[in-house]
Amino acid sequence: MTEAEIIEKxxxxxxxxxxxxxxxxxxLVVNTCFGMLHDKDDAEDxxxxxxxxxxxxxxxxxxDSKISTWLYRIAVNRSLNFIRDNKKRKWFQSLDDTVKSKNAIFEKFTSGDSDDADFNLENNQRANVLHEAINSLPENQKVAFSLxxxxxxxxxxxxxxMDLSVSSIESLIHRAKKNLQKKLYTCYKKKCI
Amino acid sequence: MKCKTIHKNLIFFLEGDLPEKEEKQIEAHISSCNECSAFAQDLKKTLGIIEKEKTTETNPFFYTRLKARLESQAEPAKVPFWKPVLVNIIQPVFFSILLIAGIYTGFKIATPVQVNTASVHYTSEEIFPYLNEMQSEPIEGFLME
Known part of the structure; x- marks a missing residue:
């Protein structure tokens, strides 16, 4: 079925x-939401x-526009609304992260394969640091970078x-990368991983 | 090239966004500088998380859950005819009356009782023994006993 047929039906x-x-x-939609929310269950919801x-x-x-463009727009707007409506989640998220890292440490000691556990723990920590850095970006930069x-x-x-010019997107992504690098460098200096 | 310049452009180097000349300069610096090389490795690993996070498989129950949600939202819950009246009118009126009654009772309790003491006169001797019981029955007396 073509896009036009799907829409018509x-x-x-x-x-x-x-x-x-x-x-x-x-x-497409789940990945877009995940890029903004960094939580699989929230992204599916x-x-x-x-x-x-x-x-x-x-x-x-x-x-006059593609279905995918329409879906991306709705997904981005819905995800941003979700973030705005769930600011309190930040507190719970930090609590959850603490529990997750504690669980990871526990698993590391209880499982026989400590190399594997080390690898998972490091990856979890990296993912948390990266998500925090992406979340701290201004909204437009975050959307452009995630997409x-x-x-x-x-x-x-x-x-x-995003209904912006290509040069604006270039500039947004450039600034997003610079900001991310700055935050990740600070983290690297503090040895938070 | 200084380490500071490298740190500013490392992400663009890893993403392949730099012109060839600059890329080679950074490459040469990284191969000779341990600090920059370590940061480059760290940054590469952290950014690599994005690739790992991309969803490659779809949830097989996604459509079933979606359909169930659509159906549950399509049927509006039947609200009894009296519920809006109860919620919008009777409840607020009841609680307002309760509040006003509470305030009125509070004022009533707080008002000092007016006792007509004009006709009653106590001399200081009459009041003294009543107020100063300890003097007539000193604690030392009890302790001695």
């Missing part, structure tokens, strides 16, 4: 078309909200999703 209320749309774009919004607002979809890195979108595709 969706507008006629076809469940089969909706299933096809979900099967085709599930990975928000991805479901995205598809529900798509199902409800498909009548107003105009075929570029997690979804491998080109600057042109990101410019369509």
């Amino acid at each position: 969706l507008q006629n209320g076809s469940e089969q078309a909706f299933k096809e749309l979900v099967d085709k774009y599930q990975k 928000v991805a479901q909200d995205v598809f529900i919004e798509v199902f409800r607002s498909v009548q107003s979809f105009r075929a 570029n890195k997690y979804e491998d979108l080109s600057y042109k595709e990101i410019s369509e999703v």
